[in-house]
Structures are given as structure tokens and as C-alpha cells.
Amino acid sequence: MKQAPGDARRDVRATVIEVALKLLRDGGQDAVTTRAVTDAAGIQAPTLYRLFGDKRGLLDAVVEHGYELAYNEKLKRSHHPDPVESMREGWAFLTRFGLENSMLFSLTYSSLRPGFVSPVIQKTYHLLEKISHQLAVAGRLKVTEKQATDLVYATSCGVVLALISMPEEQRDLRLSKDACEAVINAITTDAAPERNTTAAITLHASLSDVKCLTSGERLLLSELLQRIALDE
DSSP, X not given: OOOOHHHHHXXXXXXXXXXXXXXXXXHOGGGOOHHHHHHHHTOOHXXXXXXXXXXXXXXXXXXXXXXXXXXXXXXXXXXXXXXXXXXXXXXXXXXHHHHHTHHHHHHHHSSOOTTOOOHHHHHHHHHHHHHHHHHHHTTOBSSOHXXXXXXXXXXXXXXXXXXXXXXXXXXXXXXXXXXXXXXHHHHBXXXXXXXXXXXHHHXXXXXXXXXXXXXXXXXXXXXXXXXXXXXX
């Protein structure tokens, strides 16, 4: 049976992305040239431009595909019921993925464009938001969910980039573990809330489950709890 035009286009696109991903892993961003990609994929340059617009569009698609494979692998694994341990596992996974896919990771996080947030970074940040929310619901956060997410995101990605920049024989993975523990100590508290700010963060995280409030009441309480949570 003859293949539909849309299916054929998707097949060509998938082939080009796989080719470009291999070139990136083997030789870095400079190896992903229009000539190298079109030759390896068996297509003409106009086809590449129709599919991706330009080289930047191709690299964005390559990054998204590479991370999609990683996310699918991560989702297959069981999550630890303790959100703190879940954070440690996620941090370790990110470090391992970054070092095993250093070209892809470097392209993602060291070629950022002001005002543009890639789908990959959005998805990564969203996953961290989930963990921060779990910590808040469990009464383990001593900072706001956003503060926790921002600190974990900035530190974990920065540590991986630092390790990638080092000669392989000089990398010490204790740097990642120590950074993880430092961040956990900075954002979490003991299981039982001991401060007003911690209790406010926990209650705020659970507001969506409160059914007896009107939307206006919930909005007001949310604002008040956030003010308490940010109190020094």
C-alpha cells in the first residue's frame, strides 16, 4: 500500500533527526552541518529547510527528540514514595544523562536565547515543580515551591555543565552529590512542620484539595499563605 504524504514526511523528518543526533554526539554542534546532514540522510538541502526552517530549527528538534528518549526511560522507573529521595534520584538521573549525552546537554543549556524557553527546558522545569509540590504537601519545604524549583533547576544544571567542562579523568561525581545534599538542606525541613512558614507552604500546596471555599476565598487565602511563606 502506498504511503500517505504525511507519513512519508514524518519518516523523512525522523530520519533527519536521528542522523543529526548521531552527528552531534560524535562531533559536537559544529559537525551538524547542512551538507553532512543531507548527505547522511539522503535528501536535498531544500527538503531540510522545508522540514525545519533552518539549522537552529533542526537543532531544536534534535534536542527535543534526545530528551524525549530520556524522559521515556525515566517514566519507566518506579518513583520513591519519599519526595526527598525522589529528588535525589532525579538529580542523579540528570547528572548521568548529562555526562552520557554531553554534547546534547551542552547544546541545551549553554546555547540559551534570551526570551525563548525551549519545550525541553519547560518540561524539565515542570518535572521539578512536581517534586517541589510533593515536598510541600508532605510538609518538608521551608521555602516556597518556586524558590525550591528555581534553586534545584539552577544548581543541578550548573553542576552538570561544570562536570562536562572538566577533563573526563578529573571529574569527581561527589561534586554532584554534595551539591544535591546542600540544596536539599537549604530547602527542606524535618517531616513535622516546626515553623509558621513551613505550615503555610504545606497548606498552600494543598489548597486545590479544599472544596469548601469559593474561588475568591481560595485566591485570598492563597495570597495570605504566600505572604506568610515568604516571611523571613
